Amino acid sequence: MNEKGANIDLVFRNGLKDFEVLPPPEVWDGIRPFVKIRPRPFIFLRVAAVITVLLTVSFFTYRWSRELSTGPAGSVFAFNMEASSPVISQPDNNPQNLPTIKYNQIKNSPDVLTDVVDPTTTLPEIETIAIPEEVIYIQETKSLSITKNETLRGPFLTSLNTSQGNSIKIKEPDLQYFPENITTKPKNRWSIAALASPTYYSSFNSGSDGLSKQLMESEQPLFSYSGGVAFSYKISKRFSIQSGLYYSALGQKVEGINSFSGFKPYDNTKGVDNFKVLTINGTIHTSNPDVFLIADGSDRILTDFTNDVIDPKKASLQPINSSLNQNFSYLELPVVLRYKIVDKTIGINLIGGLSYNLLVNNLVYTTLDGNRYPIGDTKGLKPLSLSSSLGMGMEYNLSSKLSLNLEPTFRYYLNPFSVTTGSYIHPYSFGIFSGLSYKF
Amino acid sequence: MSEIKKIIKGCLAGNRRDQELLYRRHAAKLYAVCLQYSGNDDEARDILQEGFIKIFENLDHYKHEGSFEGWIRRITVNTALEKFRSRHNLYRVDDIDMIQEPDAEPDNQDYAGLEANDLLGIIRELPTKYRMVFNLYAIEGYSHKEISKMVNISEGTSKSNLSRARVILQRRVGSYTGIKKRVANE
Numbered sequence: 001m002n003e004k005g006a007n008i009d010l011v012f013r014n015g016l017k018d019f020e021v022l023p024p025p026e027v028w029d030g031i032r033p034f035v036k037i038r039p040r041p042f043i044f045l046r047v048a049a050v051i052t053v054l055l056t057v058s059f060f061t062y063r064w065s066r067e068l069s070t071g072p073a074g075s076v077f078a079f080n081m082e083a084s085s086p087v088i089s090q091p092d093n094n095p096q097n098l099p100t101i102k103y104n105q106i107k108n109s110p111d112v113l114t115d116v117v118d119p120t121t122t123l124p125e126i127e128t129i130a131i132p133e134e135v136i137y138i139q140e141t142k143s144l145s146i147t148k149n150e151t152l153r154g155p156f157l158t159s160l161n162t163s164q165g166n167s168i169k170i171k172e173p174d175l176q177y178f179p180e181n182i183t184t185k186p187k188n189r190w191s192i193a194a195l196a197s198p199t200y201y202s203s204f205n206s207g208s209d210g211l212s213k214q215l216m217e218s219e220q221p222l223f224s225y226s227g228g229v230a231f232s233y234k235i236s237k238r239f240s241i242q243s244g245l246y247y248s249a250l251g252q253k254v255e256g257i258n259s260f261s262g263f264k265p266y267d268n269t270k271g272v273d274n275f276k277v278l279t280i281n282g283t284i285h286t287s288n289p290d291v292f293l294i295a296d297g298s299d300r301i302l303t304d305f306t307n308d309v310i311d312p313k314k315a316s317l318q319p320i321n322s323s324l325n326q327n328f329s330y331l332e333l334p335v336v337l338r339y340k341i342v343d344k345t346i347g348i349n350l351i352g353g354l355s356y357n358l359l360v361n362n363l364v365y366t367t368l369d370g371n372r373y374p375i376g377d378t379k380g381l382k383p384l385s386l387s388s389s390l391g392m393g394m395e396y397n398l399s400s401k402l403s404l405n406l407e408p409t410f411r412y413y414l415n416p417f418s419v420t421t422g423s424y425i426h427p428y429s430f431g432i433f434s435g436l437s438y439k440f
Numbered sequence: 441m442s443e444i445k446k447i448i449k450g451c452l453a454g455n456r457r458d459q460e461l462l463y464r465r466h467a468a469k470l471y472a473v474c475l476q477y478s479g480n481d482d483e484a485r486d487i488l489q490e491g492f493i494k495i496f497e498n499l500d501h502y503k504h505e506g507s508f509e510g511w512i513r514r515i516t517v518n519t520a521l522e523k524f525r526s527r528h529n530l531y532r533v534d535d536i537d538m539i540q541e542p543d544a545e546p547d548n549q550d551y552a553g554l555e556a557n558d559l560l561g562i563i564r565e566l567p568t569k570y571r572m573v574f575n576l577y578a579i580e581g582y583s584h585k586e587i588s589k590m591v592n593i594s595e596g597t598s599k600s601n602l603s604r605a606r607v608i609l610q611r612r613v614g615s616y617t618g619i620k621k622r623v624a625n626e
Contacts, residue, residue: 008578008609009577011554012579015554015555016472016563018469019469019556020469021468021560022467024485027467027485027488027492031496032493034454034497
């Protein structure tokens, strides 16, 4: 039976080999024009996305660690009165034992087709494609089907071994089961994004007292930035929820505060809180025993070492700068809801949500020849604050998985950083976040 | 770049002329496959149409490493199988068993005079499951193990269906060649 079965198999296999029947014209009419919106997956873009994420994380980790290392516990400049020139002090718990280095040293530091095609054949115009004669013939002989039992025409199979002059093959090696890989895979709802932005930082004053206004007038925003990694989960076609971890550095410059160095010999209180400077974000407390501060025409400095007690010029204190810089760094845990308004190649999202901000770095410094000169820190800051954010996100799909994001975002801090001055100062920031988003 | 590569590239770029050219080149051969797997012409047309849509959608997955003709044939066969699986519930299981099994005839027949169109007509008269198993085993070259997974039957059923299909085909072919000989003698 096996041999007989094999024979009948061969009859059909060889008889139907290269058999052609011209399909009715309406079949082609029913095939819609096909447009592949996206190209093949970009392995290079995937790699680029991973690199971008790693670089972003590394960058912010580095910045964070750097800022921490240059905090009040880090190296500080100091002036040695005996040497009559500024010297650098290494961290030391005992301010009395600070080693010194010459000022000049510090100043100078700093990405077998086997289809048989006749190569001589030129592609005809679609409109003029000739229907092969063989195909027309077969269609004409279709009436010879056994069910209709009509006249017979055309070449017959003469024998088993010589049919169509082709050798018999039991199996065609390239005919393998092509299983379910045609079907589309279920979509993964998760995506990861790396975003960063320079931000403009300022504050709203909800109070009306004169001191707050005076303070705000003398405070200017410093270069601020924010960035991090966000994970988002697509709840529905249009809604998605996003969270992640961001690092943001905010800052402002307090004008009108003159700083001098070399005050340590006059300090009898071991350098703790010699000067307190009122700002809209809290009170600056000095921790550097060698610094002397004096306000330029205002009474925002609280100290026992007033101008009446010590005159910096007479005491030969070395002027450093006429402003102080306040830096606040936050680790942010946002919970953001996104609503996709436009879902095309360029998508537009409406973004809104809340963010918990954990204060991780708080530094006040001034600058001397481009170098940071630590002053102290800002007291009265709330370690945890809550901010709201509202933005409009634009998303350009580079591929089905990778997209370029641009998100102008306004952030408003719901609770003030502090209430030092009696007025409620609500900081806000505006940034245009840009980055890459990768959909899994 | 070979001609087929250019056509594929054009198809992927959304060039309708290239898509039609690809269709014109392969439609006749694939339609014959569709007729082989379907019980009627409407179904064959549907399979061809859906098959080409899948071919266009998956052109970017073709690695230019094997026969393009083999690749598009596999897609067409799989489309026919999907159609079969989706309509399988329409066929009563006992339909097949109720078919009267013909007696096996000695295979000393002369198959001369049978042309492709005759064979197609014979094969399409087979019961659906027999036709599927026979096509997959005898024409495409799949094993019973593979067929069992594709058609969702046991290997034993696959062997049994093949055996019954062969018996039916042998008898039909035999009677058909007899008719032809008589017509030729007259």
